Amino acid sequence: MSASDAEGGLTPTGTITRTTDRRRVAVATVVGTTVEWYDFFIYAQAAGLVFAGLFFGPLNDDFPGLAQIISFVTVGISFLFRPLGAFLAGHFGDRVGRRPMLVLTLILMGAATTLVGFLPTYAQIGVAAPILLILLRVLQGISAGGEWGGAVLMAVEHAPKQRRGLFGAFPQIGVPIGLLLASGVNAIMALIAPGDAFIEWGWRVPFFLSIVLILVGYWVRRRVEESPVFEEIAARKEQVSAPVARLFARFTPLVLLAALVFVGNNAVGYMTTGGYIQGYATNPDGPLGFERGPVLCAVAASSVSWLVATFAAGVLSDRIGRRSTFVLGWIVQAVFVLTLFPLVNSGSIGLLALGLVLLGLGLGLTYGAQSSWYAELFPASVRYSGVSIAYAIGSILGGAFAPTIAQWIQTATGDSTNVMYYLLGVTLLSLVATLLLRDRRGIDLSPANEAEQERGIGVWQRG
Incomplete structure (x- = not known):
């Protein structure tokens, strides 16, 4: 490696960014x-493990199983508010900068999460308990809707163009690491506070720990510099007054196709991140009845394979392209969707863990290149709005109610094979959407190149 490479490299705008600055951005995005x-x-794991009884228990009196379905509905409700977060963060992210939105969304998420840990249950304050729970989940949804776009743009827009996949993978691996932490902390609490103790107070501790993590994330994110692409936009005074309106006026088909690319990964991923597998495997009245601890450890193991595959996909996409990486990922994901429930239903916790670990490989290969591809799809002036809103819509169509749908299918048919068909269907849908978009690896992301960024986005277009 040359001395110039060690000291710095060209950003998409042509300015020099030191290697140390890029590393700081990478660390900040993955931590945040x-x-x-x-x-x-x-929250999603608690919805699968304890919220049904603590906040919605009376619903089972007339309709057995309804409390668990409604508990999963609250997971999905937050997704309906992701577009609001995406609209707000996208507007201000394209107007005033990426970094302020990253800090604000982090604080909002942390405050809402911590307050969930303090909530009284239905037995203590009645119907006010589920109402407050849902309100705090809504705040989580608003935060999640705005956070992702800013994180990926900070990573990708700081990166040299030949390594955008690598740098874009850093905010992506925050998802499996977050799942690993959540599953690990819950597994530890299941050991410290087993049985009724977990239901009485053990589930609250992971929510309280959010305070410490938020302080760390806030400190790290405050230390990073603004995106060089946005700095150039601001210097040229080319901020769009209404970026969301311009986005939908000119790029609605692109937003919808990009959203459909995300559907397959998000729906399948929420089998674990949304708490469905945890609830299915630990339900004492279900076909398996495993203890919480071993199941949570299996989910934690799957997050490791997801993390490794996510990072590998980012690196691979710099070599073979974003679209080719996704196509490979959809094939792998489809294969392991077909093996998931046969392994889960084997009655062996080891085979359940194997099924989840294999699924994590497919999830990583269909997630690692997403940030770099999304950033390269949208023009600079509406990029924050575009990636955020496409991601938010994809999450609504994909993961929002995937656990609820899976639970309903399982309850209605009594056969998890039908859940498998649902997951295979959304995987194939995303494969089709992937094939309809162009690979734009290496395109100049600066505002000076906006005209080229607007051309030939879909395979049906010229240019």
């Missing part, structure tokens, strides 16, 4: 997204 998704996932 890890904290955000830890907060998001401990």
